[in-house]
Amino acid sequence: MLSTIATVLMTLIGLSLFYVLYLTIKGRPVERRMVFLYIGLGVMLPLMMKIAPPLPITSDVQKLCDYIEKLEPDSKVLCAFDFDPPSAPELQPMAVAFVKYAFKHNLKMIIMGLWPQGPQQAQLAITTALKDSTVASHSHVEGVDWVNLGFQSGNEFVIQSMGSTFKSMFPRDTRLIPYDSIPLMKNVVNFSNVDFVMNFGAGKPGTIEWVQLGVDRFKAKLGAGNTAVQATEVYPYLRSGQLVGLLGGMSGAAEFEKVLNEKGKASTFLLAQMFGHAMVMAFVIIGNVAYFVLARKQKNSATNA
Amino acid sequence: MGPIGIWIAALLTLGIYSFLYKDNPVYKTCEAIFVGVSAGYWGVVYYFDNIYKKFWLEAVVPEDKNLMLYGGAILGVLFLTRLFGKISWISRWPLAFIVGATAGLYMMTYFVSNAMNQVASTIMDAIARGGDGSIDWTQTFGTFVILVGVVTGLIYFFFSKEHKGAFGSAARVGIWFLMVTFGASFGYTVMSRMSLLIGRMDFLLGDWLRIIN
Numbered sequence: 001m002l003s004t005i006a007t008v009l010m011t012l013i014g015l016s017l018f019y020v021l022y023l024t025i026k027g028r029p030v031e032r033r034m035v036f037l038y039i040g041l042g043v044m045l046p047l048m049m050k051i052a053p054p055l056p057i058t059s060d061v062q063k064l065c066d067y068i069e070k071l072e073p074d075s076k077v078l079c080a081f082d083f084d085p086p087s088a089p090e091l092q093p094m095a096v097a098f099v100k101y102a103f104k105h106n107l108k109m110i111i112m113g114l115w116p117q118g119p120q121q122a123q124l125a126i127t128t129a130l131k132d133s134t135v136a137s138h139s140h141v142e143g144v145d146w147v148n149l150g151f152q153s154g155n156e157f158v159i160q161s162m163g164s165t166f167k168s169m170f171p172r173d174t175r176l177i178p179y180d181s182i183p184l185m186k187n188v189v190n191f192s193n194v195d196f197v198m199n200f201g202a203g204k205p206g207t208i209e210w211v212q213l214g215v216d217r218f219k220a221k222l223g224a225g226n227t228a229v230q231a232t233e234v235y236p237y238l239r240s241g242q243l244v245g246l247l248g249g250m251s252g253a254a255e256f257e258k259v260l261n262e263k264g265k266a267s268t269f270l271l272a273q274m275f276g277h278a279m280v281m282a283f284v285i286i287g288n289v290a291y292f293v294l295a296r297k298q299k300n301s302a303t304n305a
Numbered sequence: 306m307g308p309i310g311i312w313i314a315a316l317l318t319l320g321i322y323s324f325l326y327k328d329n330p331v332y333k334t335c336e337a338i339f340v341g342v343s344a345g346y347w348g349v350v351y352y353f354d355n356i357y358k359k360f361w362l363e364a365v366v367p368e369d370k371n372l373m374l375y376g377g378a379i380l381g382v383l384f385l386t387r388l389f390g391k392i393s394w395i396s397r398w399p400l401a402f403i404v405g406a407t408a409g410l411y412m413m414t415y416f417v418s419n420a421m422n423q424v425a426s427t428i429m430d431a432i433a434r435g436g437d438g439s440i441d442w443t444q445t446f447g448t449f450v451i452l453v454g455v456v457t458g459l460i461y462f463f464f465s466k467e468h469k470g471a472f473g474s475a476a477r478v479g480i481w482f483l484m485v486t487f488g489a490s491f492g493y494t495v496m497s498r499m500s501l502l503i504g505r506m507d508f509l510l511g512d513w514l515r516i517i518n
Contacts (some may be wrong), residue, residue: 089504
């Protein structure tokens with residue numbers, strides 16, 4: 001019922017854009033608050049609609065998933081959570097999908113963060129993943145199946161030092177248990193003892209620093225999930241082979257969920273993003289019409305004067 | 306998050322969005338709360354993860370103290386001399402250490418990762434072939450576009466020769482490539498900002514109003 005109402009309202013809003021265009025051509029453009037309202041409704045109503053938009057899988061996401069799927073059970077994965085709550089709508093769904101997959105396939109996660117809130121976001125992802133019925137059916141023990149080493153300040157210098165020993169940067173985990181007493185960290189000295197590094201990054205320090213030091217210096221295999229803002233900066237590293245694969249923004253997160261068969265928030269957000277983008281494009285066109293109408297008006301008034 | 310937390314978060318979200326109508330005292334209050342809470346949160350995290358967990362538990366409490374950490378601690382304390390007028394110049398020492406170390410690290414990492422490896426990835430076979438040996442036209446076209454983009458982009462930033470004739474035409478193609486890059490980057494930025502709005506809407510409609518699952 002709610003979905004039907006939202007669909008009807010969304011259709012009416014879409015049609016009303018033609019009226020906004022008509023008003024603009026007549027020289028009466030709508031004020032900016034109306035644009036905010038349209039964008040707000042364009043994002044809000046699709047969240048109530050039960051329509052699954054088409055989602056083709058890009059090669060960047062497929063490559064990452066292929067690599068992850070090849071990891072053997074008990075492989076050690078270093079997960080760097082370099083983001084904070086403002087970037088969570090894009091990155092948290094990726095993180096949850098990855099953590100669920102890791103639990104289900106018995107990948108051992110060593111979690112850390114170069115951003116203060118990163119390890120907290122990791123803890124949220126773990127809490128969400130443990131509520132999944134399939135994950136919950138197996139017992140997962142902190143310190144054995146995953147460990148949260150916490151935050152360490154120092155940006156790229158942390159990665160540099162981890163190249164020698166992880167322990168030098170993270171002498172204890174978030175529970176204050178010493179590094180040597182954590183079963184999962186037994187025989188883990190540096191990057192040569194982890195099978196894969198997965199970075200969820202929203203800026204600096206983030207994926208670029210991991211590529212420069214983790215990959216190019218210490219020869220780690222790196223996959224990344226980035227906010228859309230950062231994705232354009234990171235794409236060159238993907239083509240050059242410095243990155244195994246890349247998840248770019250919300251669409252990357254939704255594709256990741258689809259390939260790993262871990263349906264989550266990103267899949268439900270995608271329709272809202274699609275309509276939001278359509279709304280932005282509509283107002284770009286209307287804005288350009290307003291610009292030319294105004295320019296013609298000014299030209300006419302100058303000629304008449 | 307409990308019900309009280311959800312209500313506080315929802316009201317603060319609406320308070321921040323009230324700026325879209327116009328600047329108002331509610332927005333200013335929410336903004337001040339955000340700044341204060343962020344500063345407090347960062348302070349606690351830095352204290353717990355660095356001063357307590359890293360320094361106190363490794364360099365002060367145990368028998369086999371990690372003496373290396375005292376060097377960092379002393380440099381950190383020297384930063385605070387900035388607060389005292391007569392000896393504030395001492396704070397330049399740790400700053401000099403950071404600038405020097407960062408410059409040294411960046412010199413190598415940027416040269417290897419952003420120069421050498423990126424140049425190497427641009428130099429590839431003009432004709433790309435698939436696994437069965439047939440020509441991969443999409444990849445081949447991509448290689449051609451990258452080659453033209455790199456060369457014309459470099460020409461645009463070459464200012465020792467006047468941008469005239471064939472050289473000027475190539476520089477103009479370079480500008481088009483730059484414009485397309487900026488457009489793609491802006492498009493991704495819009496996508497990212499839209500995601501933030503979606504995240505907040507999901508919170509308001511789901512966690513707070515419970516209209517959606």
